[in-house]
Amino acid sequence: MIHPFQHHNHDQGPKPNALVRIEHLAITFDKPVLRDVSLDIHKGETVAVLGKSGTGKSVLLKLIVGLLTPDSGKIFFKDKEVTALGEFGLMDIRSDIGFLFQGAALFDSMTVGQNLDLFLVKHTDLPPKEREQKIAAALEMVQLQEAIDKMPSELSGGMKKRAGLARSIVIEPELMLYDEPTTGLDPVTASSIAELIVTLQQQLGIASLVVTHDLPTAFTVSDRAMVLNEGYAIFEGELKDLEKSEDAFLHEYLAASRLDRERHDRILRARERALAATQNPKAATKGTARGSETDVKVLT
Amino acid sequence: MSSDNKNSEVLTPLPDEAAPVARWEGGLALLGGLWVFSVRFFKTLARPPYEFKEIIRQLNMIGYRSLSLVSVVGIVIGAVLTMQSRPTMIKFGAEAFIPEMVAISVMRELSPVLISVILAGRVGAGIGAELGSMRASEQIDAMDVAALDPFKYLVFTRIVACMIALPLLTIIADLLALGGSWVVEKIEAGMTVSLFIQTVVNGVEFSDYLPGIAKTIFFGFTIGLVGCYEGYHSKGGTEGVGRSATDAAVTSSLLIILLDVLFVKVTLMLWPY
Known part of the structure; x- marks a missing residue:
């Protein structure tokens, strides 16, 4: 079943050398959440996924890392089919993927430094001295050096997001997945997080998928976007082309975002x-x- | 069908005859889930290396932090049992057997079961709530995404810590219960500590204390397993965290009491009177 305004056609075949290839993805919980969604993400590229709350944006991220299994469709990461991988195969690809959760998901019982160190211990064989240097560098990148010995409960919302971001990039992933990186933050902090995402992308060349319902964030961090509505990808393309779409929901969404x-x-x-x-x-x-x-x- | 009728249909609770069926299904699903979790625990046991640092941290949380509670309960069990049984023992002219009777009762049954049930409340609910809130705040998902194997890091370590802590805490409770009993005997009958110890050592056999301590390893496994299972599969945000904590305490207490019947039967078969 194709949505009348779905203009991206993946039957033409994915572009070569895509880091992530999503093909005709569908998943249903109590009701269909994603229906025939396809998307390519290339190396060094940042793509935004836009849409209202509850339209399956976060589900899409969890499907990419194998936390959820789709009812149909395929996901490829570096040409490995994620949807066909077992427990150990998933562990292998996850070491190349960073994930910033909506609430940062820092481990409560550890300091910020220990949160980062746990990831390094698991994914590298570096000696303690080098791990310390990497942790310091990652925290410096997100301007959070002073919080290394703080517990997550002592951090503000914006600091938690930055610490979560540092934890994700410390293992030098090839793909970063952001789940609502600016939600719940004041406009100034939200803007600084968005700028940080751009800086990281420019400095580290990491491909990113940013799930957000905040249009200004999408415009700041990415050039390309996909808009989801009722499980369908109703738009996929350059952000500047959003206005040209004839989809009624998209017009309403853009108007509401502008007013906001x-x-x-x-x-x-x-x-x-x-x-x-x-x-x-x-x-x-x-x-x-x-x-x-x-x-x-x-x-x- | 009108929309009002539709709404009333949605809001109508399950018919009475369906409720027990739903409870049975829920109970069977829980037992099935616990079985799968147990199998995964033993698979992880066969796959070193282990997270020793986290096991030690959990031993501190589960064992050391329960010490004061266990100590008070131990002393009170011994003292109260001695006070309650004294009049009857005197009536039958068996006052001299009070230390032996208290020791056997405490070591065989009272201390292992009472301490385990109390810890099912304190530790089981704590684990259920902790893992439940980690699930709600996506920390478990974050571990999964980072290939940190949350089962090995969170579940395995807690179950192992419970299996080590429970027997140690039970031994401490046993000794303190005997201490409590001696204090009452000293006050009531002026019994010396050496006579008390001698009476206990002469009266207590290997089969009185070893099965009592051994079964707490299984009780510890039950508390850890149920607490972790409820927390790990917590649903519904903050409300789900509370439900996980309550279910962990209730289910593990119930399982401990049921398992105890089995262990008593096995003990009596192995060491018949």
Whole structure:
């Protein structure tokens, strides 16, 4: 069954040398979650998967690493069929994949440094001194050197995401999977995480798949995107071509995202004005202060 | 069918006759799941290397941190048993046999079963809640993705720690129960410690203490296995964590009591009176 607006046709065959090839993937839980989804990800490329909550974006990531098994369809990673691998085969390919979970999924009983070290001990034969250096380098990359001895419970949401990111990149994966990397963060921290993803991609050349419902994040980190709706990939292509799509849901989604972005910007501007008024009450005009209050009331 | 009728159909609870069937199915599914988990435990046992550092950390969490609770329970078991049995023993002129009677009762049955049931509550529920919250916060998935083998790291280590900690804690509880008993005997009858020890050593045989300690290894296995199983398969977020903890405590306590019947029968077959 093909969605009327599905314009990507994988029957033409995948492009050669794809790092990840997803072919006609389908999975059903209580209801169909993914239906005939196909996608290629190439080395060094970042692809965003967009869509509303509950449209199977996170399920797609779990299928790629073999945490879930599809009802039909195939997934290939470096030409190995993930969907046909056993326990040991999956362990083998997972050492080349980094996964940033929505809540970072740091191990509660360990410090940030120990969280990173556990991954290195498992995946490398490096002596302790070299592991320490690698941990320090990974934490420096995400600007979290000072948190090496902190427990996850002592970190803020943004710091947890950065620590999770450091833990994923410390083993130098070939593919990074991001599950809602900016969800639940304030706009400034969300923006810094998105910039960090771009920096990592540029510095390390890692291919990435970023699952998000936040359009600004998608535009920051990737050039190509796939949009899921009701299990179908209703769009796959360059981000700049999103506007050209005739799909009604996509238009609604883009409009809502734009409004959301404008709302964020207005709140930020109102806060900045309120802050400026607090710091310099004489300079702040009565009209501006009243305007800030009105803005915040209307917007919140 | 109107939409109202549809809703009422959805909200109607299971018919009464279906409820026991659902419970049986749930019970059988649990036993099947525990069997599969046990098989996986022994497969992991045959596949070194082991996570010794984590086993020691769990021994500290499960064993050392239960020490104060076990100590209090041990002393109270011995003291209360002595106080309760004294009047009856005196009535039959068997006051001199009180230390022997207390020692046999404590070592054979009271201490292993009581300590195990109490630890099923403390340790079993703790493991269920810990692994349940790790499941809810995707930490177990993160281990899977990082090829860290969460079964080996989380489940195997906890079960092994329970199997080591339970017998050690039971031995400590046995000794403290005898201490509690002696204190009561000292206060009530002025019995010296050397006479108390001599009476216990003369009255207690190999078959009185070894089966009691040996069965706690299996009880430890049960507590670890059930706690880990419930936590590992926790569903439904925070609510599921609470359910896992409760189910772990209830199921492991029940299994310990049922297994005890089997062990008593086996002990009596091996060492008949």
